[in-house]
Amino acid sequence: GAMANAALCAYPEIFTGGAIIAGLPFAAATTVPEAFDRMRGHGIPDVESLRSRLSGASPHAGPWPTISVWHGTNDRTVAEANAKAIIAQWSGVHGVPSNPSSVETVDGHKRLAWRDRSGRDAIELxxxxxxxxxTPLKVASGYGHTAPYMLDVGISSTLHIARSWGLTPLSRRQPEKAGSVKPAPPHQAAHRSQWDRRADIQAVIERALRSAGLMR
Incomplete structure (x- = not known):
């Protein structure tokens, strides 16, 4: 997620659209300890600073890639505050308001969209x-299989992102009424928490950085 955002900010002229899953705002940290703090949701730069870092990353003046942000509400590795900071970072170049243009429920999960002056969804969360x-999967759709960090939660990020980019046939969204969202089956919730318990991602990253001599 963080690397996807970095690529979009540094080379916006290459991309028509991009997706950031469980990522960080661009240039929110300059050291490894700062990066871990940002992952926890601590010390995230203010909105104006984030926007300045994006606009200063390249001489590009537009048009800008559409942005699709995905984040779990129970992500204990990268705090949800980072998703909101990414939205704020990109809303400046897209010229969209701070409040979303629409809020709906898609496959049991909340989708927020910010439309630009042309009426397109420039940013979605x-x-x-x-x-x-x-990464969210909907195994029943035939796209993907569960694995560590590949989580069957009833919605396929791959499918929805591809549709938003026009890479697969569009099907009309069927927004669900408020209160109609059903909780994940107990066996799915247990499966997800099992992976969460099994893997301490931060410890894995720290060991890799120490092995490379980048962290003491």
């Missing part, structure tokens, strides 16, 4: 209810 750190 999917908040995946109860999901930990990982």
């Amino acid at each position: 999917y908040l995946i209810e109860g999901m930990g750190h990982g």
Whole structure:
């Protein structure tokens, strides 16, 4: 997620659209300890600073890639505050208001969208209810299989992102009425929490950085 955002900010002229899953705002940290703090949601720069870092990353003046942000509400590795900071960072170049243009429920999860002056959804945010750190899947759709950080939560990020980019046939969204969202089956919730318990991602990253001599 963080690397996807970095690529979009540094080379916006290359991309028509991009997706950031469980990511960080661009240039929110300059050291490894700062990066871990940002992952926890601590010390995230203010909105104006984030926007300045994006606009200063390249001489590009537009048009800008559409942005699709995905984040689990139970992500204990990268705090949800980072998703909101990414939205704020990109809203400046897209010229969209701070409040979303629309809010709906898609496959049982909240989707917020910010439309630009042309009426297109320039930025969207999917908040995946109860999901930990990982990529959301809907195995029943035939796209993907569960694995560490590949989580079956009833919505396929791959499918929705591809549709938003026009890479797969569009099907009309069927927004669900408020209160109609059903909780994930107990066996799915247990499966997700099992992966969360099994893998301490931060410890893995720290060991890798120490092995490379980048962290003491």
